[in-house]
Amino acid sequence: MRSKFRIPAAVLSGVLALATLTGCGGDSGSGASGGQVKIMVGGLDKVIYLPAMLTQKLGYFKEEGLDVQLLTEPAGVQATTSLVSGDVQGVVGFYDHTLDLQVKGKQVESVVQFSHAPGEVEVVSNKAAAELTSPKNFKGKKLGVTGLGSSTDFLTKYLGVNAGVSTKEFSTVAVGAGQTFISALEQGSIEGGMTTDPTVAQILDKKIGKVLIDMRTPEGSQQALGGPYPSSSLYMNTEWVNGHKETVQKLANAFVKTLRWMDSHTPEEIAAKMPADYAQGGKELYAESIKSTLPMFTTDGVMPAGGPETVERVLKAFNPNLKNADVDLEKTYTSEFVKKVK
Known part of the structure; x- marks a missing residue:
């Protein structure tokens, strides 16, 4: 899936700085020092990124001889910044960032595809529910997203444009997820917004909002976006992947084991493996949020057929940077590693 490419000097210097920091000219089976x-x-x-912590808790990284440090940022766009700057070797975030980065001259690829649906939900506050019944009503509204330039921002803009509402006719507001999103909805800072579980489950449990569009299943993705929408993934700088194939294979092994484990266990069993503080709404509600989101996950880490094309079409509908750009989709992902998992 990958071929030689050129990247800007600023990005190249970041990669070289990372190589110096890690002391890895080749691959000795480790990702960093x-x-x-x-x-x-x-x-x-977030439940959409559950495989990251679950893999850690199941001990699969250690089984592969890896010492993986999981860090967190509230929005995928901030996580991407950390990757480009060389602070981290990988990101668990939305695949769509690989397309956005390519047109900006940065070559990044998904190496394990966790999902074939966004796992996102557009919710509306009870106060605005009567007038906000579909994306056609986005005009004049303030809609919450995790961060500007994030995948929730991308998808919200697409839903509006696809319904005939210009992105200039409504506002996306960065409100994060969890309690900050819930507070914004309660206080009326936003009339609706896009978020994921467990935030969705808490909003419904508190009875402060309703589901407007549900994209937690392949069927929901098809209805809202016209096809499979690969979202949660492990993506990395292509240059780094090419220089550390043994490490990337071990990461793929660990994550695919987790996806298979998830497929054969109940939401309650999955919830029991996760940190207790993730279940802020209680154990039962947390397990319910996992149950609602499980249909989005793949069982093999392979990019779903037609998925990249759907993502490209969605992004080009509203993103001026991508609209007239030629995107080489084959360079935005690889199934080389997941297909080698035994």
Whole structure:
């Protein structure tokens, strides 16, 4: 899936600085100094990124001889910044950032695809529910997203544009996830917004909002976006992947084991493996949020057929940087490593 490419000097210097820091000219089976690989997650407690912490808890990284340090940022766009700057070797975030980065001259690729649906939900506050019944009503509204330039921002803009509402006719507001999103909805700072579980489950439990569009399943993705929408993934700088194939294979082994484990266990069993503080709404509600989101996950880490094309179409509908750009989709992902998992 990958081929030779050129990257800007600023990005190249970041990669070289990282290579110096890690002392890895080739691959000795470790991702960084002392065998440590740093992975930034766009919200460790979000169910859509559950495989990251679950892999750690199941001990699969250690089984592969890896010392993985999981870091967290509230939004995927911030996690991407950490990758480009060379602070981390990988990101668990939305695949769509690989397309956005490519047109900006940065070559990044998904190496394990966790999902074939966004796992996102557009919710509306009870106060605004009567007038905000579909994306056609986005005009004049303030809609919450995790961060500007994040995947929730991308998808919100697409839903509006696809319904005939210009991105200039409504506002996306960065409110994060969890309690900050809930507070913004309660206080009326936003009329609606896009978020994930467990935030969705808490909003419904508190009876402060309703589901407007549900994209936690392949069927929901098809209905809202017109096809499979690969989202949560492990993506890395292509240059780093090419120089550390043994490490990347070990990461793929660990994550695919986790996806298979998730497929054969109940939401309650999955919840029991996660940190207790992730279940802020209680154990039962947390397990319910996992149950609602499980359909989005793949069982093999392979990019779903037609998925990259759907993502490209969605992004080009509203993103001026991508609209007239030629995107080489084959350079945005690889199934080389997941297909080798035994």
